[in-house]
Amino acid sequence: MRMATVACPYCYHLINQGQLAYQCLGRGVPGGARCAKREDERRQQLTNVRTTAYPTFLPDQRGLPARARQAACPHCGGPTGVRACPVCHTPLSSTFAESRSPLVGMVGGKGAGKTVYLSVLHHELRTTVRRRFQADIRLSGDQQGGAGSPRQWLENYEEQLFTHGRLFEQTAGARNGLRPPVVIEWRQPKRRLGLQSFDTTVLSFYDAAGEDLTHQDHVHTQAYLGVANGLVLLLDPWQLPGALERIEVPEFVVRDAEPPLEVLTRITELLRVSHQVKASRRVKVPLAVVFAKMDAFFPVLGGNHPLLAKPPALPGYDEATGQDTHEHVRALLHEYGADDIDAHLRHNYTNFRYFAVSALGAAPNYAAKEVDAGGVQPFRVEEPLLWLLCSFGVIDRSRG
Ligand SMILES: Nc1nc2c(ncn2[C@@H]2O[C@H](COP(=O)(O)OP(=O)(O)O)[C@@H](O)[C@H]2O)c(=O)[nH]1
Ligand SMILES: [Mg+2]
Ligand SMILES: [Zn+2]
Ligand SMILES: [Zn+2]
Incomplete structure (x- = not known):
């Protein structure tokens, strides 16, 4: 097995898969003293996670066979097979330690609906x-x-939304430091030569990225974008130039939201720096450009509009519907006087696609913070991710 360089989904540093750290299990050896859990300063500093953990250590490479799955803790002598990031000390799953997993990130402007979208x-x-x-x-x-x-x-958010029909308060920001990312593993079974194997994709969602960037956030976002193999960019369609006169949303909900073009240009700049893309070249990272909160446009578009049709729920990404959606969103951008967004994307990215989604599926009662009486009705929320997984070859393209 060739050891690859992969990105830690928690601290975004590049690490060599052949040189992962281990974390003690706290069991010690018979008759010996056991390690105790302690706060890990490194982990706190790099990921803002404040839990106690057994010591993380780098194994003594000389005594170890190249593919060793166990190492002895230098403090208590106890064996352990738990792997961890050598930089931030966060434990890593065995899948991560053994496979080369692409990393998908999610960013977006303030008020774009990131937290609601992520929960749904x-x-x-x-x-x-x-x-x-x-x-x-x-x-x-x-x-x-x-x-x-x-x-x-x-x-907690999911329970609020799905069980109690409540919208939560605005994200408490990254005010007191970074917010640890939500890391989700997607293991997709594959049959190769009759054997079952798995492709893993790591989704690392750093919810605070993009807004109110303090210096530390900025550095962090940069690192995050630098290691992403694919990105979901959430934009607020309510901020498109011609939108507010056509849709019905109360003034107080749109107040501090950021215009999509501003968010997009900032992300492009960060991507250019972190992926070292020359001004004359386009960014190669596949970019899913997602307009969330689209339910507000349902009445304007009318029931038969192609953007309102869900693709069939087959186990693949529906390319035909996807392209059709892409073209209809593009047409909408032109209609709303936001063709500058489309021009920016065409000039700066080799591979991007538009998506129109709604996490809630219906307008909530914004003042009372209650979702529609019909409950949460997720609308095409998974499509951006399916498109990215399809471009990594993890899932198939389906032609329904
Ligand atoms: N109509 C509608 N409103 C939404 C939806 N998602 C979020 N919102 C509204 O947008 C507000 C901000 O959403 P939030 O996810 O906190 O935005 P964030 O700042 O990007 O994390 C929510 O409180 C809702 O009022 C949606 O799918 N449909
Ligand atoms: Mg939020
Ligand atoms: Zn130990
Ligand atoms: Zn790490």
Whole structure:
């Protein structure tokens, strides 16, 4: 097996898969002293996760066979097979340690609907999408539990939305430092020469990226974009020049949102720097340009509009519907006087595609923070991800 350089989905540093660290299991050896859990400063500093953990250590390479799965803790002597990032000390799943997994990121402007989208997407991934693709999709690692952890807030948001029909308060920002990313692993079964194997894709969603960038956030976002093999960019269609006069959303919901072109240009600049793309060249990272909150346009578009048709739920990405959606969103941009967005994308990216999605599927009661009486009705939320997975060759293109 050739050892590859992969990006840590938690701290975004590039690490050599052949030189991962180990984390002690705290079991020690018979008769010996055991390691205790402690706070890990490095992990706190790089990912803002504040939990206690057993020591992380680099194995003594000389005594180890190249593909060793176990190492002895230098502090207590106990064996362990738990791998961890040598930079930020976050435990990594065995799938991650052994496969070359592309990393998908998600960014977007303030108010674009990122947090709602991520919560609904995660819910869909665990339920409908998982079944549709017979995939194994889960939050990565044990480390995501505990107070303030991504697992906790994600589960809390999902419960609020799906069980109580409530919208939560605005994301408490990255004000007191970075917010740890939500890391989801998508394991897709494959049959090769009659043997079952898996392709893994790591989805690392750093929810605060793009807004109110402090210096630390800026550096972090840069690193994040630098290692992404594919990006989901969430834009707010309500901010398109001709939008507000056509749709019905209360003034207070649109107040601090950022115009899509501004968000897009900022992300392009960050991508150019982090991927070292010359001004004369276009960015190669596949970019899913997602207009969220599209339900506000449903009445304007009318029931028969092609953007309102869901593609069939086959286990693949529906290329024909995808292209059709792409062209219709493009037409909409021109109609709304936002053709500058389309021009920017064509001049700066070799591979991008438009998506029109709605996490809620219907307008909520914005003032009361309650979702529609019909509940959350996710509309085409998984498509951007399917397109990216398809471009990595993880899932098939279907022609329904
Ligand atoms: N109509 C509609 N409104 C949405 C949807 N998603 C989010 N919103 C509204 O946009 C607000 C901000 O969403 P949020 O996900 O917190 O945005 P973020 O700043 O990008 O994280 C929510 O409180 C809702 O009022 C959607 O799918 N449909
Ligand atoms: Mg948010
Ligand atoms: Zn130990
Ligand atoms: Zn790391």
